[in-house]
Amino acid sequence: MRRRTVLGGLGALTAQFAASPAWPRLHDKPPRLREGDTVALVSPASAADAEEGVGRAEYYIRGMGLVPKTGANAAGSFGYLAGTDAQRAADINAAYADPEVRAVFAVRGGWGGARILPLLDWDTIRANPKLLIGFSDVTALHLAFAKQAGFSTIHGPNGTGSWRKESWESLWRLAFAADTPVLGGMDVETVTERPARTVTGGRATGRLLGGNLTVLSTLMGTGWLPDFTDAILFLEDVNEAEYRVDRMFQQLRLAGVLDGLAGVVFGQCSRCATQDPDYAGFTVDQLVDQYLGPLGIPAVTGFDTGHIANQLSLPSGAAVELDADARTIRLLEPIVA
CATH class of the missing domain: 3.40.50.10740 (Murein tetrapeptidase LD-carboxypeptidase, N-terminal domain)
Structure with missing residues (x-):
C-alpha cells in the first residue's frame, strides 16, 4: 500500500x-x-x-x-x-x-x-x-x-x-489498531542500537505523564501541570548541558514531584554531553542514578523516546505498566474507541 x-x-x-x-x-x-x-x-x-x-x-x-x-x-x-x-x-x-x-x-x-x-x-x-x-x-x-x-x-x-x-x-x-502494545524492550534496543539500562528493577502501574524535561520544568508552578501522584513519569531532552539537567531534576525533587511517583522512564538526552575537555562534572547517566536510584521505585534510563530517529510513540496520559527489568511499557487499555 x-x-x-x-x-x-x-x-x-x-x-x-x-x-x-x-x-x-x-x-x-x-x-x-x-x-x-x-x-x-x-x-x-x-x-x-x-x-x-x-x-x-x-x-x-x-x-x-x-x-x-x-x-x-x-x-x-x-x-x-x-x-x-x-x-x-x-x-x-x-x-x-x-x-x-x-x-x-x-x-x-x-x-x-x-x-x-x-x-x-x-x-x-x-x-x-x-x-x-x-x-x-x-x-x-x-x-x-x-x-x-x-x-x-x-x-x-x-x-x-x-x-x-x-x-x-x-x-x-x-x-x-486500538491495541494495547508492549513498547520498548530488548528487541527494540537491538534494532535501534540504543541499549537502555535498569536503574531500579520491579514493576509499577500508573498514568504515563511527562515529555520534554525542559518544557515540563518551565510549567512548574503555573497550574497547567497534572497531578503526578502515583504516575509513571517519562522524560527526554536535547542540547542541555549536564548542569542544567541537574538543575531541572533538582527542581522536580524540591517540588515533591519525584517523591510521589510510581515509576520513572528516562529516555534519550541527545547532545547533552559537555564538549569541554576540562569538564570535571557529572555525566547525565550519573545524574540519573543520583536522582532516581534513591527513590526505590522501578526506573529505567535510555528508553527509546526523545529527539532521535525511530522514537517510540507513547500513550501520554494513559494507564500503563512499567516493567523496569524488561525495560518495557505496557498499555493497559486502548486509548481510542
Whole structure:
C-alpha cells in the first residue's frame, strides 16, 4: 500500500485497567484512525517552513493513508513563532471543533506552545476527543491535555519527523489498531542500537505523564501541570548541558514531584554531553542514578523516546505498566474507541 512505500511498512502486529480514584476519569475516548480519515496539521509553537515543514508533514500524513487538513496558520510567521498566540490557538480550536477532523498532528515543536494554553477552548476540546500527536515543545500541550481534557494523547514524532519503522508501528498500534502494545524492550534496543539500562528493577502501574524535561520544568508552578501522584513519569531532552539537567531534576525533587511517583522512564538526552575537555562534572547517566536510584521505585534510563530517529510513540496520559527489568511499557487499555 502507499503508506507502506512511504513509511517503510508495518511489522508483525489485553489487559483492562480500573483507574485509581485519584486519577481523573477519562471522558469519551478519541476515535481510532482509519485510512482515508481527515486529520489536522497545526503549528502550535515555532514557525514551520511552508515547503520543508508543512509540505513535508503533508507528505508523511498522506503516506499514512490519511488526508491532511492544514491549519490556516500552520505555515505562518510571527517572530520565531508560527503566527501570533491567538492565531496558533485558533488553529487548534478550529481542529477540535471541526467534525471532519479525526486527529491533530503538530507540524513541529520548537518553542511557544505554553503561550497558547490559556487561549485554548477547553470546553470544545473536552466535548470532541481527538488524538493530539507530537513531541518536544508539544509537551506543554500533552501535559495541559492530561490535566484539562480527560483523554489520552500521543507523544511521538511531529508531522515533519522521520516516521521510521518503530515510530510508525507504535503509532499504528495505538491510534489505528486500538491495541494495547508492549513498547520498548530488548528487541527494540537491538534494532535501534540504543541499549537502555535498569536503574531500579520491579514493576509499577500508573498514568504515563511527562515529555520534554525542559518544557515540563518551565510549567512548574503555573497550574497547567497534572497531578503526578502515583504516575509513571517519562522524560527526554536535547542540547542541555549536564548542569542544567541537574538543575531541572533538582527542581522536580524540591517540588515533591519525584517523591510521589510510581515509576520513572528516562529516555534519550541527545547532545547533552559537555564538549569541554576540562569538564570535571557529572555525566547525565550519573545524574540519573543520583536522582532516581534513591527513590526505590522501578526506573529505567535510555528508553527509546526523545529527539532521535525511530522514537517510540507513547500513550501520554494513559494507564500503563512499567516493567523496569524488561525495560518495557505496557498499555493497559486502548486509548481510542
